[in-house]
Amino acid sequence: MTPMTPMTDRIVVVGAALLDGGRLLAARRSAPADLAGRWELPGGKVEAGERPEDALVRELREELGIDAEPVERVPGEWPLRAPYVLQVWTARLRPGSPAPRPLQDHDELRWLAPAEIWDVPWLDQDVPAVRDVAPRLTADRG
Numbered sequence: 705m706t707p708m709t710p711m712t713d714r715i716v717v718v719g720a721a722l723l724d725g726g727r728l729l730a731a732r733r734s735a736p737a738d739l740a741g742r743w744e745l746p747g748g749k750v751e752a753g754e755r756p757e758d759a760l761v762r763e764l765r766e767e768l769g770i771d772a773e774p775v776e777r778v779p780g781e782w783p784l785r786a787p788y789v790l791q792v793w794t795a796r797l798r799p800g801s802p803a804p805r806p807l808q809d810h811d812e813l814r815w816l817a818p819a820e821i822w823d824v825p826w827l828d829q830d831v832p833a834v835r836d837v838a839p840r841l842t843a844d845r846g
């Protein structure tokens with residue numbers, strides 16, 4: 705008999721769709737080897753007892769050196785390698801925040817305009833999430 709995986713074994717990874725002037729920030733992973741060179745939404749694992757929005761702000765500060773503000777959850781959840789699942793929030797830079805820099809986990813960043821969204825090789829598992837984020841770029845442009 706295969707025991708079912710308890711829901712508590714699910715670990716949420718929060719990803720930021722960081723928007724600025726109608727562009728989306730994409731980050732190229734530098735590690736681990738099987739993910740290196742592919743692009744993702746910056747973020748990371750939610751720690752025990754941590755709110756996902758707080759994890760997002762913490763990860764963006766650690767990885768990119770920015771002061772970011774979560775705006776809203778992009779509905780849905782996307783499976784990553786078990787036991788991880790990806791949840792996405794749109795986010796923006798708080799006034800006075802430094803510009804993002806690849807401090808940890810990434811070796812390159814790009815601000816993508818709507819027409820450039822598919823110019824980078826996203827992680828396969830991120831493609832459905834990025835597809836759902838894409839329409840929000842034009843909404844952010846004003």
Ligand SMILES: Nc1nc2c([nH]c(=O)n2[C@H]2C[C@H](O)[C@@H](COP(=O)(O)OP(=O)(O)OP(=O)(O)O)O2)c(=O)[nH]1
Nearest residue numbers: 717718719744745746747748749784788827829830
């Ligand atoms: N941050 C992020 N991780 C993703 C995405 N897609 C995807 O498969 N992953 C995977 C990569 C990692 O196995 C895991 C998240 O790990 P991470 O390395 O970003 O998180 P973290 O900073 O909390 O990691 P850690 O080194 O503290 O363990 O989810 C994505 O869009 N964003």
